[in-house]
Amino acid sequence: MDCVKVFNQSIGASIVDWFPALADLPRWLQPWRAHWERLDRWNYNVYRSWWVPAREKVMNGTAPPSFVRDTLLHSDTRFTGDDDDAMYVAMQLIEAGSGTTTESLNIMVMAALERPEAFVRARQEVDRVCGAGSEARLPVLGDMESLGYICAMAKELLRWRPIFAVFPDHVSLKDIEFEGYRFPAGTSFVINQTVVGDECEDPERFMPERWLGDGREADITHGMWQFGGGRRVCVGYRLAQRSLFINIARLVQCFDFEAVSCFFLFIEVLLKTR
Known part of the structure; x- marks a missing residue:
């Protein structure tokens, strides 16, 4: 989880994310590099501490079934x-989406209330199918298309x-004409996630129904920008979608969600600890 936390905090945190041309400066004019190189070595060592034992077990025939083996x-x-x-x-399959999926499921509980x-x-719907x-x-x-x-x-x-409220910018490779505006090659564009997501009817209302009817319900990138876009779209979006789908479907099937007064929750915990 430390790797996930550090990665999430690093998104957009480097000045080079916003001004890529700074990476072309001489090294002595890039004092921020030392910080990111330390993080790189730390992350690499964490990954190696998991990877090497797994690889060795595959080599000596003692590894259990897995994607790696x-x-x-x-x-x-x-x-x-x-x-x-x-x-x-291998390690990105373990790390990728673990923090963001958890956050989305926490938001799901809030939406249920x-x-x-x-x-x-x-x-x-789940009862009808399952x-x-x-x-x-x-x-x-396998139920994704039916749910x-x-x-x-x-x-x-x-x-x-x-x-993510915003993403690091994308840079146009050629001149763009859009709605009467001209953007020359090299223009940086930032996706304003919150504003774009609010361009719908009653944006503050949680309404899954707004995504129904177009036949693209199972395509989590269609009409959405949370995974970025274009050639730099998040390569793990399919994994993220499947993680969210299976967790939401099973939580909806197995649990009821209701608000509990903090006072009564405190009394209940207090009685259980006595």
Whole structure:
């Protein structure tokens, strides 16, 4: 989690993120580099402490089933990059999205208290597809196309309370003409997540329904910018979508959410500890 925290705090924190041309300055004019190089070494060492033992178990035949054993280092599908690249592929699957997915699920609980009728509808959909009572089964990833409201709920969570307010800028590679304005090549653009997400009817209301009806409910990047856009779209958006989908579907199926008075919660905890 420390790696996730440091990574999230680093997004947009470097002046070079906003003014890339500064990276072309002589090293002695870039005093910030020492800080980022220390973080790089620290993150690398953390990754190696996990990667090397896992790789060695694969090599000596004692590793349990995993993506690393059965795909990344398997003789039939072995990754063609070097060892460091393989390490980052494996470790990013563990790190990527862990903090942001957790935050989105916390927002989901807030949304359940804000608009419980949406979650009643979500459970009805899950019960229809996965059964109810003693005949129920847990939702699986194969249900994604059948659980459009759950997919819409994931998109609405990211729109309603975006995890990232802004992203590091994108730079145009050629001149752009847009709505009467001309932007020359080299212009920097920043996606203002909150404002863009509010360009809809009743933006403060949690409404998964706004994403229904276009057949793109299961495409979490369609009509959304929380994963960036273009060629620099977050490469892990599919993983993030599936993590959100399976967690939301199962939480909706298995739990009721209701507000509890802090006073009564304090009394309950106090009695349990006596």
